[in-house]
Amino acid sequence: MRRNEQQSRYKSLKREPPNEASLSPQCTSLSVRMFSACHCLTSPKRQSPYSSVDSERYSSLVKSVMSSRVSSQTPESLQAEDEHVFGPVVKAQTPSSSSSSGPKMRVPKTLHPFLNCEENPETDDLEQGPPTRIALNRGQGRSSVPSVTRILQQTLSPDQIFYLERWRRKMIAELGEEGFKEYSQNLFRQGKLFHSALENTLESGGTQQNQSPSERPEYSAEVQGYMQSVSHILEDVRAVRAIESTVHHGTLNYLGIADFSMFLGVLCVIDWKTSEKPKPFLSNTYDNPIQVAAYAGALNNDSNYKYQVENGLIVVAYKDGSPGHAHQLKPELMQEYWKTWLVRLEEFTEQR
Numbered sequence: 001m002r003r004n005e006q007q008s009r010y011k012s013l014k015r016e017p018p019n020e021a022s023l024s025p026q027c028t029s030l031s032v033r034m035f036s037a038c039h040c041l042t043s044p045k046r047q048s049p050y051s052s053v054d055s056e057r058y059s060s061l062v063k064s065v066m067s068s069r070v071s072s073q074t075p076e077s078l079q080a081e082d083e084h085v086f087g088p089v090v091k092a093q094t095p096s097s098s099s100s101s102g103p104k105m106r107v108p109k110t111l112h113p114f115l116n117c118e119e120n121p122e123t124d125d126l127e128q129g130p131p132t133r134i135a136l137n138r139g140q141g142r143s144s145v146p147s148v149t150r151i152l153q154q155t156l157s158p159d160q161i162f163y164l165e166r167w168r169r170k171m172i173a174e175l176g177e178e179g180f181k182e183y184s185q186n187l188f189r190q191g192k193l194f195h196s197a198l199e200n201t202l203e204s205g206g207t208q209q210n211q212s213p214s215e216r217p218e219y220s221a222e223v224q225g226y227m228q229s230v231s232h233i234l235e236d237v238r239a240v241r242a243i244e245s246t247v248h249h250g251t252l253n254y255l256g257i258a259d260f261s262m263f264l265g266v267l268c269v270i271d272w273k274t275s276e277k278p279k280p281f282l283s284n285t286y287d288n289p290i291q292v293a294a295y296a297g298a299l300n301n302d303s304n305y306k307y308q309v310e311n312g313l314i315v316v317a318y319k320d321g322s323p324g325h326a327h328q329l330k331p332e333l334m335q336e337y338w339k340t341w342l343v344r345l346e347e348f349t350e351q352r
Helices: 002-015 025-042 055-066 075-086 097-101 148-153 158-204 221-229 288-300 331-351
Strands: 237-249 254-263 266-275 311-318 325-329
Touching (some): 148 254, 148 288, 148 331, 158 221, 158 237, 158 266, 221 311, 237 288, 254 288, 288 325, 311 331, 325 331
Parallel strands (some): 266 311
Antiparallel strands (some): 254 266
16 A cells, blocks of 8 residues: 555656756756857847948058058158148158168278378377367369268268258248248358357367356357357367368368367367257267268378377257257277268269
8 A cells, every 4th residue: 555655656746847946956057057058049149339340441550550660650651741731842752661661781892991000199299289270272183072061961861861851841831931041041150150159269278167257258149058058068178189170081082171179088079069959869960970980080091180089079059058968989989980981982982
């Protein structure tokens, strides 16, 4: 009897569906996961917010941005911008795309010596005697001898030509043709007045530090700021050996006009520059280091001078009187710029 009851009960349990209380935790987890998976498979796909974007245009934009290695501004894009603002370019030439990645370094075909090894430098009397001033004389067979300035101007790189012309066009757009002409003339006049004031100060051998207020020279308003700007540098300049004196390299056949003085106890070629913008780094002076190395190389091979110079100095003076910058060129650096000068000189010769 009891056995029949158990069998009957077993059959009833088999027919009835299990309730939630009788389910184990494992079964609950499995059924939930299965339900979620089925729901995801059967639910409608969500609309992407980027489905309406022009994918082809977006892809090309990303590629153009990611492919820019240095800057998004190139000579080509700047020229396109200038044409839109100022009109089409007439004289400026766009540098080739290869030049934007940096100029190829050339080496001179013939490495002429920077120093004259046969010359015995007279170092004992460097601080004695008046400064030398050899005036430029275009006679005596020198009428066709090119100057350092002319050679550098005619061998500018395509990038230098482009940016120089771009600056000129922007200045003309702002000031007009006559205004830009007057601006250039004023800069030239201020530069001459500044160099004249420098000559008077260097020839007198005095600085504002060791002069009384009554002895200090009075400068015109146009150069007063420039002289104030270099006053702290002039305190370290002494034993002026040459002022605006001509140097000539007989073998390479070029000439220049330069100053030579002792600066911090070292004989240097000094190039005095004026600027309206700060130039705290040597790279801001563009071709000036090449110019200084060219002057030094000419002096070292000029029989009019009985000493050799291996160092250079570029002084940048500011019109507002802010402290000027003095960029020193050590002998190793002068040798490197001398090689660059030889390359530029070869380019000039090839053009002729």
